[in-house]
Amino acid sequence: MRHNAAMLELAILGFLHDAPLHGYELRKRIAALTGHVKPVAESTLYPAIKRLEKAGLLARRTQPGAGAAPRHMLTLTAEGQAELRRRLAHPADADITDENRWFTVLAFLRHLEEPSAQAEVLERRMAFLRQPSSFFYEGDRPLRAEEVDDPFRRGILTVARATSQAELSWLRRTLDTLRAATDG
């Protein structure tokens, strides 16, 4: 289960948790979710479906094609639902640090039932965003935007800073709500 694979599989499991879908429709939904940033090829999606099927996480029933060729309606099995929750509750480190992958986790995090489990995941992201890290260093010291001469590198730091602040403030608001839900 390499880098992107985890993300793609998570998206498949997540979408199928909402409703049974066939591959082609799944493909369109994934394209809408991540396609404008990082498109997924058909020849990547179908093998991924097979992997998940082989692992018993989803089942397919062939239906006469509404439009054209026969459709393979895909349904999440009980194990599939359990696996989805496991992956959402305990994402790999790269799922927390890589924005693309993190957004995929967020897109399906509502499938975790416990607000406290959701909060735990958000807290991991918060810890990552809070640690002082840069893209450029002087020795071991992370450089701030003002200390970098190159305007393009300053841009990286400026944008990263704005993103991180916006996300931290959203995380704080959302965690407050989740904690209120747990206490109440």
Added chain:
Amino acid sequence: MRHNAAMLELAILGFLHDAPLHGYELRKRIAALTGHVKPVAESTLYPAIKRLEKAGLLARRTQPGAGAAPRHMLTLTAEGQAELRRRLAHPADADITDENRWFTVLAFLRHLEEPSAQAEVLERRMAFLRQPSSFFYEGDRPLRAEEVDDPFRRGILTVARATSQAELSWLRRTLDTLRAATDG
């Protein structure tokens, strides 16, 4: 030259343009640049160096190791410099749309000599950020944060919006400066 490979190769060429380095040092710089978001394994870096060497983009000279094992000092060849500029001037679409890859382009964009060539690349990013795209759709219409119920999906849209606004304003400022440099 698949997905990540392009980004990794660009980083190698970019760092070597500044100064000759050996693989181990290269690895540390790449880790600083992108490692906290998306780490690169040693066993990915060394084959990448070999690919570039084989393509004649860089040359190596073996030196007695300062610390330990013999170092392979890597230098960018003339073709390597030309290739770096080519990749910077004409990035693939995914280099523009994927934030990780885009940041890598930005980190080395100063190696393009012409301010007008730099401006062209920034304009491609601006065009991408300006087109109305979401992560969630109702039919074909992109949904705004306020229209989405799920708090986590709202978070995605909120954060993406803040990033995109911060970056657009930085892009406008920087493009103004670049245009002033071209006119002046």
Added chain:
DNA sequence: GTGCAATACATCGTTGTCGATGTATCGTCG
């Protein structure tokens, strides 16, 4: 004096990615 971390590079095997290509049906436009 020996284990351990850091330096520095390499290879191997498994798995994932993706472009190219193929197959088949249906609707529609001309």
Added chain:
DNA sequence: CGACGATACATCGACAACGATGTATTGCAC
């Protein structure tokens, strides 16, 4: 009626990613 695009899925081959593992040296701490 013939081309074309959308629907719907599949296979193949080349190549990239990466964990595991290996090799070899230096220096430091215990």
